[in-house]
Amino acid sequence: MSSRRLVKLPGLIDTHVHVREPGATHKEDYASCTAAALAGGVTMICAMPNTNPAVTNQESLTLVRNLAKQGARCDYAIFMGASSDNHMEIPELASEVAGLKMYLNETFTTLRLNDLNVWQKHLASWPKKAPLCVHAEGQTTAAIILMASLQNRPVHICHVARKEEILIIKAAKEKGLNITCEVCPHHLFLSTDDINILGVCKSQVRPVLMAKEDQEALWDNLHVIDCFATDHAPHTLTEKTSSNPPPGFPGLETILPLLLNAVNENRLTVDDIINKFYRNPKKIFNLPDQPNTYVEIDLDEEWTIPESTAYSKAKWTPFAGKKVKGAVHRVVLRGEVAYVDGQILVQPGFGQDVKAWDIKKSFTEVAPTPTVTNGYFDKMEYNDGQTNEIFKKLLSGNKVHFSSTKDLHVDNRLSAVTSPTPPLIGGRIRTDSFTHLEPGHHGHSLTGKHVLSVDMFTKDQLNDIFNLAQTFRVYVGKERSVDHILRGKVMASVFYEVSTRTSCSFAAAMQRLGGGVIYMDETSSSVKKGETLEDSIAVMAGYADVVVLRHPTPGSVLRASHHCRKPLINAGDGIGEHPSQALLDIFTIREEIGTVNGLTITLVGDLKNGRTVHSLARLLTLYNVHLRYVSPASLKMPSHIVNFVTSKQIPQEEYNSLEEVLPDTDVLYMTRIQRERFSSQEEYDKACGHFIVTPQLMTRAKRKMVVLHPLPRVFEISPEFDTDPRAAYFRQAECGMYVRMALLAMVLDPDGASCPNFFLxxxxxxxxxxxxxxxxxxxxxxxxxxxxxxxxxxxxxxxxxxxxxxxxxxxxxxxxxxxxxxxxxxxxxxxxxxxxxxxxxxxxxxxxxxxxxxxxxxxxxxxxxxxxxxxxxxxxxxxxxxxxxxxxxxxxxxxx
Structure with a gap:
């Protein structure tokens, strides 16, 4: 077994990125640049205007917007460029762009401004509430600070590199001037001492690499620096090794690992990263919240930065060969897994222009970072609006009440938990300090509703259920009580068929949430006296707040719901549906693999009578998956399920060989051949023994995949396979309790009637x-x-x-x-x-x-x-x- 510390960060924001599109797409385009961003834990970029043509007016802005809309995988905003003659026409576009960029020193651009009168015009005409940033080096830094102070306007200074620059900015802040600044990783982690290693040509960058004294001044004055930014400026290796190399380094894929390595070396804290790579950029540039967006990092993974970038077209990095500790594990953007363990999962066009969102247009000025911390509020003076949406439900009266907690560990200034994970699966082990999985929009409450079929669920509702289930999983794992949530509520467990997992997990879920359970079955109730299902359910609804019903006849639960005045949850109706099982199956896939989209899922066994696969196949149509069916000829997936999946344009195929489909399978979902569904032992025996998972068979499968089974199993999975990390069926059964906790909480919705509200x-x-x-x-x-x-x-x-x-x-x-x-x-x-x-x-x-x-x-x-x-x-x-x-x-x- 291995162990690691997985910690969640908010989606990081890089406000200084050169995309190169339009005009130089051989260097980079929106698709490659934003893929590199996601691989580096960056979920929002601000694109610089020095493209070809440069972004200097409405026409060029529209051109770049259209290109970004087609190609971007992460969210973005676009900078307007200041030219010598556009100061009058661009202010009206201020609310549509990330800010105004003024180039005041020599660099890779046609937008350099040499005339102080032009500086003055832009400083005066650009709205004071809109961000304005400058490329200013050396004495130019002092000049622009002076001119900005005369206009009484804020200004952001890009890529500070010299000792003299950081000291003048520090002095300006001490005088109360509204100045903010950023620093780039190559100026923090490289110096002139590295030029001999990189070579003179590849070392070209603007601002240039500085001496050790300048580098140390940046570290000594880190409290003065507001933001980290990459200044991602990709050029191909051929260009960088030419006789006239252009200045610039790629940086999106390496910045976060470098910063995490500095955390492990005690040079930074994770709080520094969050403040300077999320909170401050968001405030300074008036950027909106990205709902349900976060980054999972592995603080303990040690690796060496490779020679070539994985996604940037630059295909080189100045940090090649550097050993680092800390890596990006997974990135979730607006509820979708965008990146996991080296793979980009979202397509070009998934990213959105955040300035086109319906957001507050006014710019909230951020106070400059103080040079001397004079209190203990520095780490909590931000109200980012990124609070867990689950807690927003609580605070807005939107029903379900629970909270995130924090383990208070003093350990290298980090709050994280070390937990074992299966070495091949890399399951999602989290600290409850970072349970901010946001369910998104909440106009689709399940409160008071029957749960009869998977067809009732939307993708947003699934996210809500799974996020709440994951939070409950953390709480239970930490032995934290959640028994206030349904205290005083009663669940009626009515099972006309035998059950272990469904019955017990629903009961455990209710009891963990503080509720009580009453039981009724066919053998010990008035059913023996001839009482109808409808009458039994009507009676039980009078005793309970929610009824969980299993019945052997398809459609019986729907029929009973017409006589039940309390929420009724379908726990299985013969060969019909089993919605809560489908929910826990997908939740398990998310927990084990990290995503559902893009997977090949193979359903095996009795597909004709298996209500679990019927519900699962229907629910999986909400995702981008590839379904495969393997079964005996007499037990194929029913045509109405196949037709439904086809109508949702989900690819599906039927096979009669497990060996044939196993190499490409990400999720192998086994089911038992159900004896109770056959009229004779002979028919049952003919259907048995065709598909059995053994350690030998699984040598054909991927190393990173999972085997699921709704259980109970009979012969279809050999017990010898149970110790394989890919065997997830017992973890799957446990996940059922967390999903059912979430389902009960959302259906019953205490609304504060029986439990105290929590608040952050x-x-x-x-x-x-x-x-x-x-x-x-x-x-x-x-x-x-x-x-x-x-x-x-x-x-x-x-x-x-x-x-x-x-x-x-x-x-x-x-x-x-x-x-x-x-x-x-x-x-x-x-x-x-x-x-x-x-x-x-x-x-x-x-x-x-x-x-x-x-x-x-x-x-x-x-x-x-x-x-x-x-x-x-x-x-x-x-x-x-x-x-x-x-x-x-x-x-x-x-x-x-």
């Missing part, structure tokens, strides 16, 4: 004694808190003495003991989830007014104040910027 909270300690809350800090097991981040306020003494003269806080805040606690707490911040409110714990005897004064000073308005030992209930005084109001009764405190 930053837990803030204002303490006079560092020994007061060591257990409370690390104990997150009780509601309502889920400690999304933990911080300590170290307020200046004069800010508190007016209302707390007795506390002696000046002496205590200065104590080494307290400073040590503050240092520890500052490492415990969750890596990217923004908060919906703030919880203040204090033993200083501060008044609520003083607490609010402190919070206002730091521009945070949402507070819940708790005074330990006072016996008083907390008071919720509002919400953090832009979040819904919470009622006082939605918050409760469990006193220590």
């Amino acid at each position: 909270a930053t837990l803030i300690f204002i303490l006079s004694d560092s020994s007061t809350y060591p257990s409370a800090i690390l104990d997150e097991r009780h509601p309502p808190w889920r400690m999304i981040s933990v911080s300590v306020i170290l307020p200046p003494e004069e800010n508190l003495q007016t209302s707390s003269k007795k506390s002696g806080i000046g002496q205590n805040l200065a104590s080494d003991k307290f400073k040590k606690l503050a240092s520890i707490l500052s490492t415990l911040t969750t890596l990217w989830i923004p908060t919906e409110g703030y919880v203040v714990w204090t033993n200083l005897g501060l008044s609520k007014g003083t607490i609010h004064a402190i919070m206002r000073k730091w521009k945070h308005t949402g507070t819940v104040v708790r005074r330990p030992g006072s016996g008083r209930r907390p008071v919720f005084r509002g919400t953090e910027r832009g979040t819904p109001e919470l009622s006082p009764k939605s918050v409760s405190v469990h006193e220590e």
